[in-house]
Amino acid sequence: MNRAVDPRDLQVHADDGIAKGDVLLEVNNVSLRFGGVKAITDISFDILKGEIRAIIGPNGAGKTSMLNVINGFYTPQEGTITFRGVERRAMRTTDAARQGIARTFQNIALFKGMTTLDNIMTGRITLQTSNIFSQALWFGPAVREEIAHRQRVEEIIDFLEIQHIRKVPVGRLPYGLQKRVELGRALAAEPSLLLLDEPMAGMNLEEKEDMSRFILDVNSQFGTTIALIEHDMGVVMDISDRVVVLDYGRKIGDGTPDEVSKNQDVIDAYLGVPHE
Amino acid sequence: MLYREAGDFKSTYVADMQTFPIRGERLLFWVFVAGCFLIVPFLINDYWEKSIIIPFLVWSMIAIGLNILTGYCGQVSLGTGGFMAVGAFACYKLTTAFPDLNIIAIIVMSGFVTAGVGMLFGLPSLRIKGFYLAVATLAAQFFLVWFFNKFGWFYNYSASGQITAPERFLFGVAVTGPNAPPWATYLLCLSFVFVFAWVARNLTRGRLGRSWMAMRDMDIAAQIMGISPFSAKLSAFAISSFYVGMGGAMFFAVYLGAAEVTEAFSIDKSFDALFMIIIGGLGSILGSFLGAAFIVVFPVLLKNIMVGWLGWSTDLAAHLEIMTVGGLIIFFLIVEPHGLAQLWRLTKEKLRLWPFPY
Amino acid sequence: MTDAALARDEAETILAVNNVEVIYNHVILVLKGVSLSVPRGGIVALLGANGAGKTTTLKAISNLLRAERGEVTKGTIEFDGERIESSSPSDLVRRGCIQVMEGRHCFGHLTIEENLMTGAFTRRDGAANVKRDLDMVYGYFPRLKERRGSMAGYTSGGEQQMTAIGRALMSRPKMILLDEPSMGLAPQLVEEIFEIVKKLNEEQGVSILLAEQNTNIALRYAKYGYILESGRVVMDGEAKALRENEDVKEFYLGVGGEGRRSFKNVKHYKRRKRWLA
Amino acid sequence: MSPGFLYFLETVLNGLMTGVMYSLVALGFVLIFKASGIFNFSQGVMALFAALTLVGLQTGQVPFAHLINAIFGTDIHHFGWTLPAFVAIVGTLAVMVAFAYLFEKLVLKHLVNQEPIILFMATIGLAYFLEGFGDLMWGADIKTLDIGIPSGGSFWLEDVTREWATEGSDYFGMYIDKLDVVAALVAVVLVTVLMLFSQYTATGRALRAVADDHQAAMSVGISLRNIWVIVWSIAGFVALVAGIMWGAKSGVQFSLSLIALKALPVLILGGFTSIPGAIVGGLIIGVGEKLAELYIGPLVGGAIENWFAYVVALGFLLIRPQGLFGEKIIERV
Amino acid sequence: DLMVPSLSYRTGPYAPNGIPYADGFADYFTLLNERDGGINGVKVNVVECETGYNTEKGVECYESTKGQGALVYHPLSTGITYQLIPKATADGIPVHSMGYGRTSAADGSVFEWIFNYPGTYWDAASIIVKHISDQEGGDLNGKKLALVYHNSAYGKEPIRTLEELAKKHGYELTLLPVDHPGQEQKSQWLQIRRDRPDYVIMWGWGVMNQVAVQEAANIRYPMDHFIGVWWSGSENDVVPAGAGADGYKAIAFHAPGTDFPLFDDLKKHVVDAGKAAGDGSHVGEVLYNRGMYAAITVAEAIRKAQEMHDTKDITPAQMRDGMENSVIDEARWAELGLPGYAPTIKVTCSNHGGPGLGAIQQWNAETKTWSLVTDFMEADREVVDALIKEDSEAYAKENNITPRDCAS
Numbered sequence A: 001m002n003r004a005v006d007p008r009d010l011q012v013h014a015d016d017g018i019a020k021g022d023v024l025l026e027v028n029n030v031s032l033r034f035g036g037v038k039a040i041t042d043i044s045f046d047i048l049k050g051e052i053r054a055i056i057g058p059n060g061a062g063k064t065s066m067l068n069v070i071n072g073f074y075t076p077q078e079g080t081i082t083f084r085g086v087e088r089r090a091m092r093t094t095d096a097a098r099q100g101i102a103r104t105f106q107n108i109a110l111f112k113g114m115t116t117l118d119n120i121m122t123g124r125i126t127l128q129t130s131n132i133f134s135q136a137l138w139f140g141p142a143v144r145e146e147i148a149h150r151q152r153v154e155e156i157i158d159f160l161e162i163q164h165i166r167k168v169p170v171g172r173l174p175y176g177l178q179k180r181v182e183l184g185r186a187l188a189a190e191p192s193l194l195l196l197d198e199p200m201a202g203m204n205l206e207e208k209e210d211m212s213r214f215i216l217d218v219n220s221q222f223g224t225t226i227a228l229i230e231h232d233m234g235v236v237m238d239i240s241d242r243v244v245v246l247d248y249g250r251k252i253g254d255g256t257p258d259e260v261s262k263n264q265d266v267i268d269a270y271l272g273v274p275h276e
Numbered sequence B: 001m002l003y004r005e006a007g008d009f010k011s012t013y014v015a016d017m018q019t020f021p022i023r024g025e026r027l028l029f030w031v032f033v034a035g036c037f038l039i040v041p042f043l044i045n046d047y048w049e050k051s052i053i054i055p056f057l058v059w060s061m062i063a064i065g066l067n068i069l070t071g072y073c074g075q076v077s078l079g080t081g082g083f084m085a086v087g088a089f090a091c092y093k094l095t096t097a098f099p100d101l102n103i104i105a106i107i108v109m110s111g112f113v114t115a116g117v118g119m120l121f122g123l124p125s126l127r128i129k130g131f132y133l134a135v136a137t138l139a140a141q142f143f144l145v146w147f148f149n150k151f152g153w154f155y156n157y158s159a160s161g162q163i164t165a166p167e168r169f170l171f172g173v174a175v176t177g178p179n180a181p182p183w184a185t186y187l188l189c190l191s192f193v194f195v196f197a198w199v200a201r202n203l204t205r206g207r208l209g210r211s212w213m214a215m216r217d218m219d220i221a222a223q224i225m226g227i228s229p230f231s232a233k234l235s236a237f238a239i240s241s242f243y244v245g246m247g248g249a250m251f252f253a254v255y256l257g258a259a260e261v262t263e264a265f266s267i268d269k270s271f272d273a274l275f276m277i278i279i280g281g282l283g284s285i286l287g288s289f290l291g292a293a294f295i296v297v298f299p300v301l302l303k304n305i306m307v308g309w310l311g312w313s314t315d316l317a318a319h320l321e322i323m324t325v326g327g328l329i330i331f332f333l334i335v336e337p338h339g340l341a342q343l344w345r346l347t348k349e350k351l352r353l354w355p356f357p358y
Numbered sequence C: 001m002t003d004a005a006l007a008r009d010e011a012e013t014i015l016a017v018n019n020v021e022v023i024y025n026h027v028i029l030v031l032k033g034v035s036l037s038v039p040r041g042g043i044v045a046l047l048g049a050n051g052a053g054k055t056t057t058l059k060a061i062s063n064l065l066r067a068e069r070g071e072v073t074k075g076t077i078e079f080d081g082e083r084i085e086s087s088s089p090s091d092l093v094r095r096g097c098i099q100v101m102e103g104r105h106c107f108g109h110l111t112i113e114e115n116l117m118t119g120a121f122t123r124r125d126g127a128a129n130v131k132r133d134l135d136m137v138y139g140y141f142p143r144l145k146e147r148r149g150s151m152a153g154y155t156s157g158g159e160q161q162m163t164a165i166g167r168a169l170m171s172r173p174k175m176i177l178l179d180e181p182s183m184g185l186a187p188q189l190v191e192e193i194f195e196i197v198k199k200l201n202e203e204q205g206v207s208i209l210l211a212e213q214n215t216n217i218a219l220r221y222a223k224y225g226y227i228l229e230s231g232r233v234v235m236d237g238e239a240k241a242l243r244e245n246e247d248v249k250e251f252y253l254g255v256g257g258e259g260r261r262s263f264k265n266v267k268h269y270k271r272r273k274r275w276l277a
Numbered sequence D: 001m002s003p004g005f006l007y008f009l010e011t012v013l014n015g016l017m018t019g020v021m022y023s024l025v026a027l028g029f030v031l032i033f034k035a036s037g038i039f040n041f042s043q044g045v046m047a048l049f050a051a052l053t054l055v056g057l058q059t060g061q062v063p064f065a066h067l068i069n070a071i072f073g074t075d076i077h078h079f080g081w082t083l084p085a086f087v088a089i090v091g092t093l094a095v096m097v098a099f100a101y102l103f104e105k106l107v108l109k110h111l112v113n114q115e116p117i118i119l120f121m122a123t124i125g126l127a128y129f130l131e132g133f134g135d136l137m138w139g140a141d142i143k144t145l146d147i148g149i150p151s152g153g154s155f156w157l158e159d160v161t162r163e164w165a166t167e168g169s170d171y172f173g174m175y176i177d178k179l180d181v182v183a184a185l186v187a188v189v190l191v192t193v194l195m196l197f198s199q200y201t202a203t204g205r206a207l208r209a210v211a212d213d214h215q216a217a218m219s220v221g222i223s224l225r226n227i228w229v230i231v232w233s234i235a236g237f238v239a240l241v242a243g244i245m246w247g248a249k250s251g252v253q254f255s256l257s258l259i260a261l262k263a264l265p266v267l268i269l270g271g272f273t274s275i276p277g278a279i280v281g282g283l284i285i286g287v288g289e290k291l292a293e294l295y296i297g298p299l300v301g302g303a304i305e306n307w308f309a310y311v312v313a314l315g316f317l318l319i320r321p322q323g324l325f326g327e328k329i330i331e332r333v
Numbered sequence E: 001d002l003m004v005p006s007l008s009y010r011t012g013p014y015a016p017n018g019i020p021y022a023d024g025f026a027d028y029f030t031l032l033n034e035r036d037g038g039i040n041g042v043k044v045n046v047v048e049c050e051t052g053y054n055t056e057k058g059v060e061c062y063e064s065t066k067g068q069g070a071l072v073y074h075p076l077s078t079g080i081t082y083q084l085i086p087k088a089t090a091d092g093i094p095v096h097s098m099g100y101g102r103t104s105a106a107d108g109s110v111f112e113w114i115f116n117y118p119g120t121y122w123d124a125a126s127i128i129v130k131h132i133s134d135q136e137g138g139d140l141n142g143k144k145l146a147l148v149y150h151n152s153a154y155g156k157e158p159i160r161t162l163e164e165l166a167k168k169h170g171y172e173l174t175l176l177p178v179d180h181p182g183q184e185q186k187s188q189w190l191q192i193r194r195d196r197p198d199y200v201i202m203w204g205w206g207v208m209n210q211v212a213v214q215e216a217a218n219i220r221y222p223m224d225h226f227i228g229v230w231w232s233g234s235e236n237d238v239v240p241a242g243a244g245a246d247g248y249k250a251i252a253f254h255a256p257g258t259d260f261p262l263f264d265d266l267k268k269h270v271v272d273a274g275k276a277a278g279d280g281s282h283v284g285e286v287l288y289n290r291g292m293y294a295a296i297t298v299a300e301a302i303r304k305a306q307e308m309h310d311t312k313d314i315t316p317a318q319m320r321d322g323m324e325n326s327v328i329d330e331a332r333w334a335e336l337g338l339p340g341y342a343p344t345i346k347v348t349c350s351n352h353g354g355p356g357l358g359a360i361q362q363w364n365a366e367t368k369t370w371s372l373v374t375d376f377m378e379a380d381r382e383v384v385d386a387l388i389k390e391d392s393e394a395y396a397k398e399n400n401i402t403p404r405d406c407a408s
């Protein structure tokens, strides 16, 4: 097989020149309103390179909106985001993706008409460069590139253990598998920051365990920084390094899982009972 | 058994990316293609050429084009007739302005001209979506037809605005004009359609195709994945129009030989093309062919049965024909909303499982 | 069984599913003979991994399958003593059986309040009663009251989930088919929702069939449970008994011999055990 | 006032009236789209079919006469009666309701929860079918529709406006077609009633719910079947009204079905889902295209109305992609 | 058998016009077959093919019938005619676009196989102008004429002629295009109402005619100053407008009505015998009579061809000769049972456009009848012939045709 392109070379974003433990992303005094609804009010926090950062909070607290701000889908009225040292308020989502921010969605947003394989391959579109003529004639660079990326995608498929559904249109898949494919698609972009919006909602324990494992592995093997929204406190407590808690658009807690779970505000607003 | 595969194991990705992964099917396909190129030219006569096969091939080309835009990229367009007109008039102007230019080059260049126009009219798609866009593309349809009808330069100031395709030769054989032998026009169209169907297949299975489909299935998610709507949508408009333009050029130069823009490229053409791809199957190259066959060949067949064999009066037959076509469209949609191509796939799947029902 | 016993049995079972088989698209066999029953006024949990067929079972009952090109090809379903395989979904709602669909399915272009009002579509008992129930729903979910005028399409995932449940309550059902009510809800709210379910069950005698991934909480509130694997019921029993079952403990509750496992330390290996393998 | 200005006013007025005529057709589209998310391509053919049926009933034509004669060798054409307009209208309505019922039963029922484009295609199939069916049933020749609606220019307006012109100019008054005025009145009543219906009744709410999500609507007990029969019946009624107005103008014949094309720009401008949008959109398009034809047309050789209407609509869409009054397109992840 | 294809349209937007025409065409041959046993003993086989006025279907019809020995094609649509001009020429089958199609086909030296007698659009335009001039006492200087036309190849045909004539007569011409299908003509008629042209000429077809007549009546335009081409002057066009249409005029190349002996035969042998193509309700309508007129030209050309080549079963090439030498003079019209029905037809090698005569007919809304109000008039040959020559020469050059020498 022609291996002009080594798939390992395609890991573009993972090495972003920021040392582990330094600030990768910083949110400064961000506020976001929709008409009269204040989704986010003056929130600041940071995400360090290489960590797993959880965002929790009651429903409607503004968690998803926060992710949307980070990847440019919403433009906050106030505040700035600093990613890899570059400060900004507004940005196009496509640019965010090119700079290495990938995400999954709360209400699954897979490409329903495409197979698992194609869905994950779309994750690599920003990394593909062959020109339209070689694509049209399906020769040389286009084929080589396709194969190289395909290899990488197959690795992800193996990693997520979804080999058997490779060629199945995702629309037919059960919810849990769709979530996994979505993760695969985000991983395929080889992001430096991975945003996960409730990756484990609607899964049973066994699947949550699998998913946790995947997240931890991605984090440790590729050094990918992860921001994660999740309502299962067990998962959050176990796998995250630091947690930020939102309520009604405000930040009410920030710290290690232990600190947060002992915070009385957090218990009142969110947990209901002290956890464990 | 035709469809028995010994497991779906492929050892290389190249093999896995093949268009026909099953060996028997691949073989069958090549036999079919060989038949089309080597045997049909000897059998074809004027009637089959002008009434069935050429229109079928030309419409297949157009349907593939529209399918790229609508089926793959999800942008419903009703401007096809207008874009066909662009192709036809580009072809006419090029042939008359450069009498020595090769007809193949002319058809391809007509495609490029149309691609440019298509991109222009594709711009609103960046903001307008769904049926709103579909209706908005009618602006292209009406405007282009008006435009070509209005300015005499396009039809070389002929008295009535008709354009007539002059005779052009390829390897010494006429391929346009009234004296072209059926096999020559047939081979010309077939080659075009074959090559560009293959190109379309390549485009749709690679990066570009995936970015189109992503746009189609969920545009916001696609953007968040880094796919720029600007380049995805506009490239779809451009390439789709490229095909439609070539189709329009062949429609005028090879099939009709003469055309008048308000009639030959009316809005009915836009609708016909859309019917084809929906009936055939959105997002399927095979579907484009099946749809074209259904819309082009089926009415002729019905007519021949009702008038030719049963001897019914022509108006009765025409009414029944259109009712039948309408009824069948609905019938097929109920049986399989994803078109004839999907029906074909499911049939194969069932055959493969046979005799086990599930 | 004697006639009398039969009659009694009928009175006690509000929903009986017998040996149901479901095929999608004429080719994909998903349910391979599922049987279950829900006693009047009971809460029954339907558990199982992703893709086991929980949603399909619920849709087979509420007759929403046809809209997905699915079909019940075998078996019978009885609700309230009558066969319902061929009655329309709206008929069923009128008779008191309503489903809360998985994944919210709110009407995006309607406001929250309008969404809730659509739940009362089949009711004929007057505006006042409907109004009272609306207040009841707002009582359960104060957050919804706050957002009552917003278009549902713009509200957060959890708000939509509350809307979907609230909407079902608006029809004053005898039986609710709940598909993954806890999905995407904050832990506090999950508890609340289950409390609401319990209250409905106890105070209004509403029967509940609950498809749920959160086995832990489902088995806490349900009285009886079925476990589905690949379209078959592989285990059923009293909730308590299920909770004690070693397999269930291991695979669904995550409590091994040494107490709760940490997600961090779970080894990555193929653990999927199949009862029927 | 100078004649130039009066001409301008006249153009605007006539544009408004034409716009109302377009709105009547657009209204049918809106109703069905609102209630089921279906872009009903066959609206124009429905108008034709309704008008054909009305004339057929009124003049006592034997349906399928041509077919019957061809098969049985008979020679029948007319029952020999003529019905009063009102009775014929009621009869036509009954036919349209029956049609709605059949279409639901035979087609829509099987296409629940399909993508919009599939349903769109089904309505195209219907358009084909109905076109052939209408011709077969009532014959393809041109028919005169006369149910006593006044038509022709209004003398009254001419007299009144003649006074307005500056002394000495040979202005001879403003023109308006009485038929258009009737159409405008009918349209206003229709829009008001339909708007109240859809905003303030439970059925209206259910309609909008169905358009959003078929399955969810079914799950809360809304009977898709009933809703669809109701809506298609109303749309049939609106089609009849449009058919009457346009048919009175140009005779009832196949071309009547092509008025749908004139309604499409109105539809996108006003918004697919908005009943008042259909009216406002119609007025804007009507005025826009008439002004364009009369003031820009001569500069570029005329006949620009058709595409100009679309360009106007497109212009508005670029500012509001969902049309002036359409439901906002929800973009959320 | 003598095979005569009839490309008809009984469906689609122009069906109301296509039906009577096709009926008239078919019924005349049925009459010949029934009454005379055909033409000189050979039966005529009319093969109808539905085009729906659609070009592609027209091509299909042509291809499917040409192999069966079709003698002559009457395409009955401008679009189809243009399709067939090169094809039929290559195949050696005559095309007769009777009063429509490509005007310059009247030049038989260039268009060997194409005929458009008894008159062309340019003839029609000049005759209409002549009629106007007659009404105005021969002086058109400073008059305003407006042309309302179908915005297509067909509708644009008279423009050049009218412009030439404007130069000659000094009138002012306003062009008012109407887009297909022509349901909405408010702008055009508002403009007419404002400009108050002295005469309005119309080149319309289908619903456009009805709407135009209705709108003209609505704005109370003097209907006798409103003149249509021969495709805008049938019952269909005026009946929907009711009384308002009274006085509307149109040019015609044959008489309307059933006031001729032939119609008695027709009633006896065809309609009453249950052999009519339609339900018989259209007999005598303008377009029915036109279809019949077309059939007569075919039948007469066949006779001529039979006579010239001394054979009964003629070929398309012989048919062409027959057409090229057709002569139907007044005596012959009378013999056919149609005295005074139409002026003499004479076709020659160089002139495929026939005599180019036309009369004006006028609608009486009360009696619902058309009647001729002028004699048959001659076109302005000077202007028209020059234009034809110019156009046919251009065509010949574009297509490398060396014109025949018709003198020998």
Ligand SMILES: Nc1ncnc2c1ncn2[C@@H]1O[C@H](COP(=O)(O)OP(=O)(O)OP(=O)(O)O)[C@@H](O)[C@H]1O
Pocket: A172, A173, A174, A175, A176, A177, A202, C024, C025, C028, C030, C048, C049, C050, C051, C052, C053, C054, C055, C056, C057, C068, C069, C070, C102, C213
């Ligand atoms: N419309 C459909 N067409 C084809 N297959 C389907 C369809 N819907 C569901 N399936 C298949 O049926 C099986 C059961 O799906 P179902 O949604 O009932 O599972 P579930 O138990 O509810 O899972 P989850 O916990 O993920 O919701 C899955 O394998 C799925 O792929």
Ligand SMILES: Nc1ncnc2c1ncn2[C@@H]1O[C@H](COP(=O)(O)OP(=O)(O)OP(=O)(O)O)[C@@H](O)[C@H]1O
Pocket: A034, A037, A038, A039, A057, A058, A059, A060, A061, A062, A063, A064, A065, A066, A106, C154, C155, C156, C157, C158, C159, C184, D331, D332
């Ligand atoms: N595009 C929008 N337009 C209007 N309101 C919005 C929009 N997006 C979010 N909101 C509102 O902002 C608030 C925060 O929403 P968000 O989706 O961020 O909540 P969340 O924390 O993700 O909640 P959940 O856990 O339920 O998903 C909600 O009240 C929601 O209704």
Ligand SMILES: [Mg+2]
Pocket: A063, A064, A065, A106, A197, C156, C157, C158
């Ligand atoms: Mg959220």
Ligand SMILES: [Mg+2]
Pocket: A175, C054, C055, C056, C102, C179
């Ligand atoms: Mg489920």
